[in-house]
Amino acid sequence: MYLKLIKIDFIFNLMKKKTLLLFFIFSVCVSYAQKEKFKGQGPINIVATDSKPVQKQWKGEFKFSDNDVTFSNEFEGARLNGITQNNDSTYTALITSENTPINISPWYTFKVWSKKKQTINLILTYQELIKHRYYPKLSTDGIGWVALDSMRYTAYNTGNTKTFGNSALPLKVKLRLDIGPDTLWVAGQELQNSTLVNSWIDSLTQKKYVTKSTIGKSTEGRDLNMLSLGNTDSKNRIMIISRQHPPEVTGYLAMKAFVETIASDSKLAKKFRNKFATYVVPLMNPDGVDNGFWRHNAGGIDLNRDWANFNQPETRAVKDFMEGLVAKNKGKFYFGIDFHSTWDDIYYTVDPKLKGNMPNLVPNWLSKVKENIEGYDPNISPNDKLVPTTVSRNYFFIEHGAEALVFEVGDNTPRDFLKEKAVIGANELMKLMLENIKNK
Ligand SMILES: [Zn+2]
Numbered sequence: 201m202y203l204k205l206i207k208i209d210f211i212f213n214l215m216k217k218k219t220l221l222l223f224f225i226f227s228v229c230v231s232y233a234q235k236e237k238f239k240g241q242g243p244i245n246i247v248a249t250d251s252k253p254v255q256k257q258w259k260g261e262f263k264f265s266d267n268d269v270t271f272s273n274e275f276e277g278a279r280l281n282g283i284t285q286n287n288d289s290t291y292t293a294l295i296t297s298e299n300t301p302i303n304i305s306p307w308y309t310f311k312v313w314s315k316k317k318q319t320i321n322l323i324l325t326y327q328e329l330i331k332h333r334y335y336p337k338l339s340t341d342g343i344g345w346v347a348l349d350s351m352r353y354t355a356y357n358t359g360n361t362k363t364f365g366n367s368a369l370p371l372k373v374k375l376r377l378d379i380g381p382d383t384l385w386v387a388g389q390e391l392q393n394s395t396l397v398n399s400w401i402d403s404l405t406q407k408k409y410v411t412k413s414t415i416g417k418s419t420e421g422r423d424l425n426m427l428s429l430g431n432t433d434s435k436n437r438i439m440i441i442s443r444q445h446p447p448e449v450t451g452y453l454a455m456k457a458f459v460e461t462i463a464s465d466s467k468l469a470k471k472f473r474n475k476f477a478t479y480v481v482p483l484m485n486p487d488g489v490d491n492g493f494w495r496h497n498a499g500g501i502d503l504n505r506d507w508a509n510f511n512q513p514e515t516r517a518v519k520d521f522m523e524g525l526v527a528k529n530k531g532k533f534y535f536g537i538d539f540h541s542t543w544d545d546i547y548y549t550v551d552p553k554l555k556g557n558m559p560n561l562v563p564n565w566l567s568k569v570k571e572n573i574e575g576y577d578p579n580i581s582p583n584d585k586l587v588p589t590t591v592s593r594n595y596f597f598i599e600h601g602a603e604a605l606v607f608e609v610g611d612n613t614p615r616d617f618l619k620e621k622a623v624i625g626a627n628e629l630m631k632l633m634l635e636n637i638k639n640k
Pocket residue numbers: 445448540541
């Protein structure tokens with residue numbers, strides 16, 4: 201374009217150049233202002249799901265006697281593989297995964313304290329080819345978390361042009377931390393280990409229409425707990441699962457708000473519980489979560505690739521439960537949802553041309569969610585290649601006819617907004633399902 205302009209007379213040329221320049225500046229501003237839309241993941245690769253070895257971290261306290269600084273990974277969910285002291289006030293941590301190949305979700309959590317109050321620099325580094333993903337959060341009790349002040353966060357080797365994925369990430373980061381005799385917790389996302397998840401489960405069972413059961417055990421012997429809500433004699437059912445992937449805490453938080461809405465005292469929720477039984481497995485991968493794994497279970501496998509072969513106890517437990525219930529009491533699962541986290545909010549749905557037990561439920565539901573949140577445009581990615589079933593959504597749809605989707609929440613989605621989306625989502629889903637069942 202520019203070359204062509206040179207041929208035209210000089211003044212006109214200058215004017216054009218100015219216009220072009222302004223247009224260029226304008227486009228750059230617009231492209232920066234408008235967030236690039238997340239396109240979602242590519243096709244899912246089918247992989248073997250027979251158990252593989254995993255490398256557990258050494259557990260204990262890393263003590264530096266010069267300054268009386270101690271780091272610890274001695275708690276459920278921790279991940280800290282090694283730490284060295286660079287100088288008086290700077291330390292470098294190494295975070296590695298349970299095995300490879302692995303998704304880029306480098307989870308870290310540890311505690312740090314010192315006898316004297318002091319300020320330290322802490323550099324987070326990862327194994328080869330892996331970069332820093334989760335923005336650091338701090339806690340004084342392991343329960344309440346706040347994001348690290350951005351003035352105390354330095355990212356190295358950024359210079360990336362992409363918004364999502366590995367090439368959008370810094371190679372390593374430096375955190376500036378005030379430490380002292382009181383324990384400071386540092387984590388990639390809010391810690392939600394099996395003890396915390398189970399105490400949430402127990403708190404819900406205070407309601408007389410919520411019960412807890414165990415549908416199986418993980419490889420390391422942890423209970424796979426399930427919540428049942430509402431009329432369990434009903435032949436109309438929905439299935440909710442979460443946390444196949446340990447660091448995906450934002451998906452877990454959305455699932456919590458979603459389930460609490462179905463368990464609430466509202467008229468709608470009561471009506472829904474009367475007509476439908478809701479089954480929830482909030483923590484699909486307790487071994488992975490408590491070991492601080494990045495992705496896999498204790499069998500070294502991505503559970504969300506095992507819904508065709510069922511080689512792992514966690515996926516098998518859900519399959520046996522769902523198929524056992526249908527064999528015994530007949531009836532149907534009308535809806536299945538699996539909560540995850542990724543780079544940005546996205547819904548992986550089943551192509552609407554494929555009809556399950558309640559055709560068009562999911563597209564209608566997502567348009568209701570859109571209507572009810574001002575300015576919100578859900579990012580929806582439908583899929584029609586569901587065999588082999590491989591992932592939970594495909595299994596729910598193909599084996600049970602359940603209208604199914606993966607509900608993905610961004611790593612950095614504001615916690616208030618993910619909760620709002622989940623509450624509105626649960627209410628709109630209950631309304632639609634009640635209407636649909638009336639017409640059956
Ligand atoms: Zn996931």
